[in-house]
Amino acid sequence: xQVPPLAPTVALFLDFDGTLVDIAARPEAVRVDAALPAxxxxxxxxxxxxxxxxxxxxxxDIDAMLSPLRLTAxxxxxxxxxxxxxxxxxxxxxxxxxxxxxxEALAAAGLPGAxxxxxxxxxxxxxxxxxxxxxxxxxxxxxxxxxxxxxALHLVTGKMVVxxxxxxxxxxxxxxxxxxxxxxxxxxxxxxxxDVTDEDAFRAALAAGGRAIKVGPGDSLAPERLAxxxxxxxxxxxxxx
Numbered sequence: 001x002q003v004p005p006l007a008p009t010v011a012l013f014l015d016f017d018g019t020l021v022d023i024a025a026r027p028e029a030v031r032v033d034a035a036l037p038a039x040x041x042x043x044x045x046x047x048x049x050x051x052x053x054x055x056x057x058x059x060x061d062i063d064a065m066l067s068p069l070r071l072t073a074x075x076x077x078x079x080x081x082x083x084x085x086x087x088x089x090x091x092x093x094x095x096x097x098x099x100x101x102x103x104e105a106l107a108a109a110g111l112p113g114a115x116x117x118x119x120x121x122x123x124x125x126x127x128x129x130x131x132x133x134x135x136x137x138x139x140x141x142x143x144x145x146x147x148x149x150x151x152a153l154h155l156v157t158g159k160m161v162v163x164x165x166x167x168x169x170x171x172x173x174x175x176x177x178x179x180x181x182x183x184x185x186x187x188x189x190x191x192x193x194x195d196v197t198d199e200d201a202f203r204a205a206l207a208a209g210g211r212a213i214k215v216g217p218g219d220s221l222a223p224e225r226l227a228x229x230x231x232x233x234x235x236x237x238x239x240x241x
Contacts, residue, residue: 013178017057027128054193057121078169103125116129127161158196170197
């Protein structure tokens with residue numbers, strides 16, 4: 001099925017890794033197409049500012065990757081929010097005590113090591129096992145065990161990663177909150193993402209009468225599909241021309 005082009009009346013929400021850039025073995029190793037910042041800036045302008053990145057990354061990482069471009073963004077699955085490019089980043093209250101206890105438990109269990117690494121996002125902890133895919137079941141079981149005593153936290157499972165974060169905020173709530181304010185207000189939302197963590201945002205976009213577009217293979221509630229990152233860039237370019 002061919003994905004229809006984007007109309008200038010939509011509100012566009014984009015995941016980052018696996019959507020705007022190809023996934024790399026380490027988050028800091030991703031390569032950003034040199035034309036991407038200008039393409040996103042042109043699309044944002046065509047949409048009257050109604051474009052946001054909604055990512056599991058901290059907003060500071062997104063800014064560094066797209067520099068000098070700054071976009072409206074939600075980072076760490078909505079725990080960080082920047083309502084417009086000129087606004088400060090608002091950080092949600094974190095379950096710091098519970099997260100500290102999980103950090104200690106993971107260290108005591110021998111993580112990181114042997115192909116498993118911990119990405120400390122301050123508001124959340126992501127345990128990556130892309131370099132040791134055979135340890136996935138072990139990592140998932142350990143994460144369930146070390147978070148079971150902390151009801152304020154929950155687990156998010158993605159591609160070769162398990163992340164622990166405070167409850168109550170996800171990419172779906174971030175999308176809904178953006179839709180409640182200009183320039184996103186009264187626009188049809190379009191969410192594009194590739195991972196399990198994007199399903200909440202897909203659900204929110206569809207509930208608001210919008211579109212959900214899954215990038216790559218895998219089960220998803222999104223009714224539309226793009227093959228890869230290059231296809232996402234081509235779709236965004238329909239707004240940038």
